[in-house]
Amino acid sequence: MNTLRVGLIGAGGISRVHADGWRALGAAVSVYSHEGADALAEQYGFAVAPDLDALIAASDIVDIVTPTPSHGPLALAAIAAGRHVVCEKPLAGTAEEARAVVDAAREAGVRLFPAHVVxxxxxxxxxxxxxxxxxxxxxxxxxxxxxxxxxxxxxxxxxxxxxxxxxxxxxxxxxxxxxxxxxxxxxxxxxxxxxxxxxxxxxxxxxxxxxxxxxxxxxxxxxxxxxxxxxxxxxxxxxxxxxxxxxxxxxxxxxxxxxxxxxxxxxxxxTHAESPYTAQLRDYVAAIAEGRDARVTAEDGIRAxxxxxxxxxxxxxxxxxxxxxxxxxxxxxxxxxxxxx
The missing domain is CATH 3.30.360.10 (Dihydrodipicolinate Reductase; domain 2)
Structure with missing residues (x-):
């Protein structure tokens, strides 16, 4: 079985619970961020991508954990390259932008998962x-x-x-x-x-x-x-x-x-036997492999x-x-x- 390749965009506070999840799932992770990528990569044993294009090229799934205004543009860039996307909530700044991201994923034939972890x-x-x-x-x-x-x-x-x-x-x-x-x-x-x-x-x-x-x-x-x-x-x-x-x-x-x-x-x-963030990522990976819906759908991201x-x-x-x-x-x-x- 090929190792799942994940590109993590962002190295702020929320990135670490995503990093924990990907490490628990045995993924090979690359990180790209304007700040903090080196420290995060060193902490988790991840690779550092020199730029966004390199990160997307080296990934099967792109995980976006950046501030809200960048969610839509980053998701669209990953989708245009044919990559599956996990995106922290909210999926986008407006419902119109969220629908554009969902439409793009549908047309590209890739999966899109808004991270509504609750x-x-x-x-x-x-x-x-x-x-x-x-x-x-x-x-x-x-x-x-x-x-x-x-x-x-x-x-x-x-x-x-x-x-x-x-x-x-x-x-x-x-x-x-x-x-x-x-x-x-x-x-x-x-x-x-x-x-x-x-x-x-x-x-x-x-x-x-x-x-x-x-x-x-x-x-x-x-x-x-x-x-x-x-x-x-x-x-x-x-x-x-x-x-x-x-x-x-x-x-x-x-x-x-x-x-x-x-x-x-x-x-x-x-008590939580497994981190909800890890459970969320596990469901998304399984949904891709099995061709089924996850507990959260792309359309749920638009609705919220x-x-x-x-x-x-x-x-x-x-x-x-x-x-x-x-x-x-x-x-x-x-x-x-x-x-x-």
């Missing part, structure tokens, strides 16, 4: 399995909370670049809401002003309310707090037949389901960006935003200009 956390995956099995009936009200210390890099907070807390941090739970309750038709969002405290200049909280096509409502809250704020996530899903609740501070998490028994696997595992984009529009206008996700994921129409007619 789907691979055992607790969240268990909740989705119980919802899909009908254990609580149709989801009616969903609540997601995610918070921690504000990131220090300025691009995270620049809505024109990282997209602020909604597109960067809260997109995890926007994706969870879509995964658990289906497409969204209306989005309303509010956000606090930035803190005036010099010790926490980027502290912010946002709340997004999603109306699903099914009639379910999702409440998604995200916070970036002061230095030292402990990272915490929780999710609560209520239906007519029961509730599900997980909290990163609970061990084990709670699943309140009538007649549920621990022995039947209703309680999420309290479209919902985040609608939330940011709601923040700007102060009004709810109507959304047609089915239209958002349709391939772009082929025009006469596109085919050279």
């Amino acid at each position: 789907r691979y956390f055992p607790e969240y995956a268990q909740v989705q399995r119980q919802v899909a099995a009908g254990r609580i009936g149709d989801p009616a009200v969903l609540r997601f909370v995610r918070g921690g210390e504000a990131p220090r890099a300025g691009w995270f907070h620049d809505e024109a670049a990282g997209g602020g807390i909604v597109r960067d941090q809260m997109i995890h739970d926007l994706d969870q809401a879509l995964w658990l309750a289906g497409d969204v038709v209306r989005v309303y969002a509010v956000q606090s002003r930035r803190a005036a405290d010099a010790a926490a200049p980027d502290a912010v909280t946002a709340h997004v309310v999603l109306t699903h096509a099914s009639g379910a409502l999702s409440h998604v809250q995200g916070s970036w707090g002061p230095r030292g704020m402990v990272f915490r996530t929780s999710a609560d899903i209520a239906g007519a037949a029961g509730t599900l609740a997980i909290d990163s501070f609970d061990a084990p998490s709670r699943l309140d389901i009538p007649a549920a028994q621990d022995g039947e696997g209703y309680l999420p595992p309290p 960006v479209a919902v985040a984009e609608a939330a940011m529009e709601s923040l700007r206008t102060g009004a709810p935003v109507e959304l047609d996700l089915a239209a958002a994921v349709l391939p772009a129409p082929v025009t006469a200009e596109a085919v050279g007619a």
Whole structure:
């Protein structure tokens, strides 16, 4: 069997959990980054590519772990060279750009995997399995909370670049809401002003309310707090037949389901036997080898960006935003200009 060749673009904080995953999978990894490539490569025993073209040429899969504004252009470059792509969330800065990336991958016959890693956390995956099995009936009200210390890099907070807390941090739970309750038709969002405290200049909280096509409502809250704020996530899903609740501070998490028994696997595992980042990459590699969908599809990447984009529009206008996700994921129409007619 030939060794899988992976090109890792970027050497920032998130690169190391991807590096751990690729090393666990036995891949031969090359790194390219404007900063930090040598240190990352030395730490993990990877090779350093002299430039982007060399990295892509030496890869079967290109893994993009750079700041958000570069995701779309880098993905398109790798796709144009016929490489499969793993791209950190969000897939692109706008839904239109995300759809262009998905269309390009489809036309090139390569696979594209948006890295929505929360789907691979055992607790969240268990909740989705119980919802899909009908254990609580149709989801009616969903609540997601995610918070921690504000990131220090300025691009995270620049809505024109990282997209602020909604597109960067809260997109995890926007994706969870879509995964658990289906497409969204209306989005309303509010956000606090930035803190005036010099010790926490980027502290912010946002709340997004999603109306699903099914009639379910999702409440998604995200916070970036002061230095030292402990990272915490929780999710609560209520239906007519029961509730599900997980909290990163609970061990084990709670699943309140009538007649549920621990022995039947209703309680999420309290620890992670394998890193969710490694599990995610393992699924993507297997999906390529087996010709099947992964737990996250390319179209899921468009949906999450479209919902985040609608939330940011709601923040700007102060009004709810109507959304047609089915239209958002349709391939772009082929025009006469596109085919050279």
